[in-house]
Every structure is written in C-alpha cells, then in structure tokens.
Amino acid sequence: MTRKNKIYLDYNATTPVDPQVVNAMLPYFTENFGNPSSDHFFGWYADDAVENARNQVAKLVNCRPVELTFTSGATESANLGLIGYCRKNKNRGNHIVTVKTEHKVILETMAFLASEGFDITYLDVDKNGNIDLNQLKENLKSTTILVSIMLANNETGLIHPIKSISKIAHTKQVAVMSDITQAVGKTPVDLQDLEVDIAIFSSHKLYGPKGVGALYLNKKNKISIDKHLYGGSHEKGLRPGTLNVPGIVGFGEACRIVGQSLEENYQMQLSLQNQLEEELVTIGGATINCGKENRLPNTTNISFKGVDGTKLLRQLNTLAVSRGSACNANLITPSHVLKAMGIEDHTALGSLRISTGRKTISEDIQKAVFEIKKAVNQLKTVSL
The missing domain is CATH 3.90.1150.10 (Aspartate Aminotransferase, domain 1)
Known part of the structure; x- marks a missing residue:
C-alpha cells in the first residue's frame, strides 16, 4: 500500500506505535524473553519489567499499581469487569444502568448479561449526547448494582460528567464502571478524582502496541469480581495465561511518554x-x-x-x-x-x-x- x-x-x-515504545519492547522478544512466572533469573527479570510497566500505567491514570490487571485490550477488560462484577454481586440485585451511546463492547456485553437474567436500563441522551442526571437518579433502584458509562464517547468525543455520576450512584451504594479508553492520553484522567470503581482502557489508543490493555478495580472500595477464565494464577487469577511481556512493556512506556507532554x-x-x-x-x-x-x-x-x-x-x-x-x-x-x-x-x-x-x-x-x-x-x- x-x-x-x-x-x-x-x-x-x-x-x-511510538518508536521509543518499539525500542523498549524489542529486547523482550529476544534477549529478555523469559516467562515472568518462571522462578529463575530470566523469569525474575521479565516479572520486574511487568511490574515497572504496571507502575507507569498506574501513574498516568493516578491509581495504585495493585489495582491494575493486564489484559489483551479494552474489550477483554470490559468482559472481565462487567461479567465478573455482576455475577459476583447477583445476590445483591440484578439491575444495571448504562447509556444508549456506549461502545459496542459494552452494549453487546450488556445483551449477554440480559440473557443471564440481568435487567438492563439504557438511558436516553439529548441532541448533544448528554444524559439527564435526574433520569439517572430516577432509574436507580434497590436492585441496582452497577452503572456503566464511558468517560469520552469514541464517535463524538463528548465527555460525560463521570465524577458527578459516581457521586449519585454511590449515595445508593451502587458501583460505577467507566470505559476510559478514548480519554486516556488525550486529556488528564485521574481515577481517584473520578471516584469510579471499575475502569477499562487500551494501549493502542495512546501510541502503544495492539493486544494489551488494563482493567482497574478500586481496592479502596473493596471491588472484586468473579473470575470466568481458568488456567493459572497469573494476574491474581483474574486473567490466566502467560503474560504478553513485550506488549505490557510497550504499554508502560507509551503511558510514560504520553504523561510527559x-x-x-x-x-x-x-x-x-x-x-x-x-x-x-x-x-x-x-x-x-x-x-x-x-x-x-x-x-x-x-x-x-x-x-x-x-x-x-x-x-x-x-x-x-x-x-x-x-x-x-x-x-x-x-x-x-x-x-x-x-x-x-x-x-x-x-x-x-x-x-x-x-x-x-x-x-x-x-x-x-x-x-x-x-x-x-x-x-x-x-x-x-
């Protein structure tokens, strides 16, 4: 072409992909090729690289490194977070609130949850893409366990007032999830300030490699999820399988570079x-x-x-x-x-x-x- x-x-x-990111990744394909789960020098070196990257990603979005789980991208993060949280908390209720303008990954995962018996409310938006916060309040019920609203719309760029949404939801003891994929790297994103409980984002939207992303679970609010992938204890058991070390290193480096400017x-x-x-x-x-x-x-x-x-x-x-x-x-x-x-x-x-x-x-x-x-x-x- x-x-x-x-x-x-x-x-x-x-x-x-930023050339500096590529350079940071290259040694982990060849020289530093170890499996981070291996208990020897090559594994320890790879594990250190993964944890360094976790620190770099956490710094960009202002969260604790332990609150991040590496995935293959925002799509996997959405599936892990949404399905895992809703199944974990089904004893508390089965109602979820989202918005009609969400990314397809959220809407399709919601459709799957509906097939499992969850009740989904899709909020309307006005001609400018905004939700009505009063409508949000009115739709929170005793059975509501989660509100899922993206930070920035991927098609229009509209930024939703996630901090206000979090405050409304939390007064009813309802957790908040946000797809922050399009916002990270373009505008400041502070997960502590937004007060969300779950967040998802991806590397390839901020000059990092494709095939790697992150799931944020707020430890302060004691957010936990049911796992539905099996095969090992990697990533605290939530995302089993050998880690994509070069991709994770690239993700971390991309976050470091973006944060500087x-x-x-x-x-x-x-x-x-x-x-x-x-x-x-x-x-x-x-x-x-x-x-x-x-x-x-x-x-x-x-x-x-x-x-x-x-x-x-x-x-x-x-x-x-x-x-x-x-x-x-x-x-x-x-x-x-x-x-x-x-x-x-x-x-x-x-x-x-x-x-x-x-x-x-x-x-x-x-x-x-x-x-x-x-x-x-x-x-x-x-x-x-």
Whole structure:
C-alpha cells in the first residue's frame, strides 16, 4: 500500500506505535524473553519489567499499581469487569444502568448479561449526547448494582460528567464502571478524582502496541469480581495465561511518554480541531455533532445533510477518516450514537468522524478541508 499523499485522520481507531515504545519492547522478544512466572533469573527479570510497566500505567491514570490487571485490550477488560462484577454481586440485585451511546463492547456485553437474567436500563441522551442526571437518579433502584458509562464517547468525543455520576450512584451504594479508553492520553484522567470503581482502557489508543490493555478495580472500595477464565494464577487469577511481556512493556512506556507532554499535546490537538471545524462549518448543511459540548480536543464528528456517506468516503480516497467506531466501520448502517441523539438515518449516514493525533500538522488539516469541501460540493451537485 502506498502512503504517498495519504493523510491519516483516524487516531480514535488506533495510533502508530511510538518508536521509543518499539525500542523498549524489542529486547523482550529476544534477549529478555523469559516467562515472568518462571522462578529463575530470566523469569525474575521479565516479572520486574511487568511490574515497572504496571507502575507507569498506574501513574498516568493516578491509581495504585495493585489495582491494575493486564489484559489483551479494552474489550477483554470490559468482559472481565462487567461479567465478573455482576455475577459476583447477583445476590445483591440484578439491575444495571448504562447509556444508549456506549461502545459496542459494552452494549453487546450488556445483551449477554440480559440473557443471564440481568435487567438492563439504557438511558436516553439529548441532541448533544448528554444524559439527564435526574433520569439517572430516577432509574436507580434497590436492585441496582452497577452503572456503566464511558468517560469520552469514541464517535463524538463528548465527555460525560463521570465524577458527578459516581457521586449519585454511590449515595445508593451502587458501583460505577467507566470505559476510559478514548480519554486516556488525550486529556488528564485521574481515577481517584473520578471516584469510579471499575475502569477499562487500551494501549493502542495512546501510541502503544495492539493486544494489551488494563482493567482497574478500586481496592479502596473493596471491588472484586468473579473470575470466568481458568488456567493459572497469573494476574491474581483474574486473567490466566502467560503474560504478553513485550506488549505490557510497550504499554508502560507509551503511558510514560504520553504523561510527559499531556498538556502540550492537548493544546496542539485543540488548535487543530478549531482550525478544522472553523472551515468545515462553512459548508452548507454541515453540523458539528456535540460541537458546543465538553469533548476531546482531537475528535470532530460532522454531518453533511443530503450527502451519501458511502460515496463521500470513496471520494475522500486520500484521507483516512471514518463513519464512526472502527468496530462498526464495515457496516453500512447509521451510527447508533448519532441515532440516539435524534439524528435522522440519512443524515447520520452522511457523517464523518475525524480524529487527529501526534503526527497531524496544520497542513494536513488544510488539505483535508480542501478535499472534504470538494467532495461534498460535488456530491450535492450530483444529487440536485
């Protein structure tokens, strides 16, 4: 595949691995190849590397290292956390509250829990993607055991008030889980301040390798889960199997690097976002979804009324942008996030998610704006 003249604007789907991360990982494929469970020098060295990485990840999100379990990514973390917590606490109740705009990994895991007898409430959102905190309060019952709401939406970048949500839930002795995957590395995330009980996130969204993530369980609040994977005592018995040492080392290094320039990168992404959106809103029929809300500095979701989304993406063959989540990118269906916000199907289908990253420069935005304007105007002319 030739990348000449191609512009990558899909950083919410995945990020390139930082060269420093690659260098940190390489010795653990060859020279320092030991199994961290082995009781000899090679194992001890690998185990030390894993624990160092755990410290690096914990520092970025402000939690205790012992509260983190390494997994293969946010999807596995979600399954472990949701299923494990709900099964563990089924004697206390069977009611869970979530939101219609959650990532598919949460929604599909909820569907599985419903098949096991759990009662799921899906909160509505308004036209800007926000939940009504009063509706949340009204839906907490004596049987409610968990509220699961993401920190930042992966399609629109909207940031939910998780700290307020945690306070509401905790007054009813209800635990809170949050998918923080899209927020970590883009905006400060402090798990202690958010007061969540369970959190999930992934390495490959912050310039680390694919195939590694973390599950956070709040030890202060004595959060524990039932295990449903078997095969060994690795990761406190919650996630058996030989650890992915190179991946975990890479995850830790990626967190260390991101933490060093978080504020600088935030401001850079915000500047690019402003540049992009100031130009795109001049297109007739264009709407920035959640445009006036608190959201991630790198994420723009824009709808073009009267434009065929499939044709638009084909026209934009020099830009790597998406309709929404990478988990749904090959499905020609309207985004469930935009539909929940009340956006009509044909408009949702004519929407783009544009997400910038560390390598994005102002010239990339200028070229992207030019290509998008040209494509939208051509498609509008054809449809007349």
